[in-house]
């Protein structure tokens with residue numbers, strides 16, 4: 187059995203190393219009290235423990251439940267009360283004497299990893315399909331790495347328009363993967379893998395540079411695009427990456443665009459983990475002159491008091507509120523509340539996913555100034571967007 191504490195690194199950062207050591211001692215004692223004298227309990231390193239149970243007379247399911255409960259029991263350290271959870275993976279020899287210790291450990295490790303991926307704080311028993319998952323992820327990672335080197339990614343741009351005039355005021359950069367076998371893939375097919383493998387950091391950086399260069403090109407070569415704005419999505423990993431400020435600075439400088447013409451989109455969930463750190467990062471980004479937007483607003487759990495502290499410029503109203511805005515009074519009340527909230531905080535609103543003239547009209551009546559959606563245009567390749575900008579018929583303006 188492998189027992190790994192969840193988010194121990196954060197706790198350690200929080201209470202300091204000697205506090206962390208003390209905490210480990212307390213938890214180790216609890217584990218020791220739970221196991222039989224003939225069992226072997228070991229600390230493998232850091233916050234990871236291994237437990238070897240010999241014989242077939244153990245109810246592992248019940249034991250795992252007790253161990254998880256023991257760890258969840260709050261720990262008092264000085265004046266503080268700490269709450270921890272663990273992820274436990276177990277594997278059996280299944281009577282196969284030939285199974286080597288390292289194989290047994292690796293199987294337990296795969297099971298533990300499955301718990302971590304499923305959201306931690308729980309347990310799993312090894313099953314051979316876990317190999318397939320790990321192999322699949324390794325393959326995805328290798329494919330993504332190759333795609334980055336090979337420039338198989340491309341950026342599409344979706345217009346952001348002024349709802350009153352349909353004038354194209356900005357675009358959102360949305361990444362696509364030109365997959366050699368599977369054709370053009372949307373981010374839903376690969377962003378998650380890029381995120382768990384960490385490749386989202388170089389990929390996001392590539393998108394950012396590409397988008398800034400493209401914006402510079404449009405602003406210079408197309409008169410109607412002089413004040414065009416660019417929106418770029420940031421992932422959680424990118425947002426936590428210490429190099430983000432330098433990357434943004436370099437992308438803006440190398441492209442030669444005004445920082446004010448770039449808006450970075452982040453989601454509520456990225457901000458809520460550690461509000462102080464998020465406020466620090468947002469303030470630093472804003473110090474560069476870029477604008478900030480909260481994407482998919484309304485789907486997370488931002489508390490209003492936090493929202494007030496966040497130095498952002500724009501709320502993007504999530505498509506789920508826009509979808510029924512013209513037919514459901516609940517949806518329109520919620521969308522209207524977001525617009526009013528934004529106004530009270532001095533923020534702009536952009537409605538996402540507008541598909542019908544009725545949705546557009548309702549949102550306008552609610553006081554929302556900008557929007558994007560298939561009604562105006564789907565995300566399109568750069569050359570298609572160039573044509574829209576040149577024609578100055580930026581977006582379709584249905585009656």
Ligand code: C2E
Nearest residue numbers: 360361372373393419420421539540541558559560561565
């Ligand atoms: P998002 O940032 O909220 O982007 C809007 C998504 O809604 C896009 O999906 C867009 O194609 C879709 N959409 C726009 N208008 C409509 C509409 O009228 N109806 C419907 N049904 N959908 C509409 P897409 O391109 O598949 O992107 C999905 C998500 O992937 C994005 O959501 C964003 O969170 C993420 N993403 C895209 N590009 C990047 C990137 O470069 N970096 C990161 N970290 N995430 C990205």
Ligand code: MG
Nearest residue numbers: 358419451481
């Ligand atoms: Mg977005």
Ligand code: MG
Nearest residue numbers: 481482502538
């Ligand atoms: Mg969105």
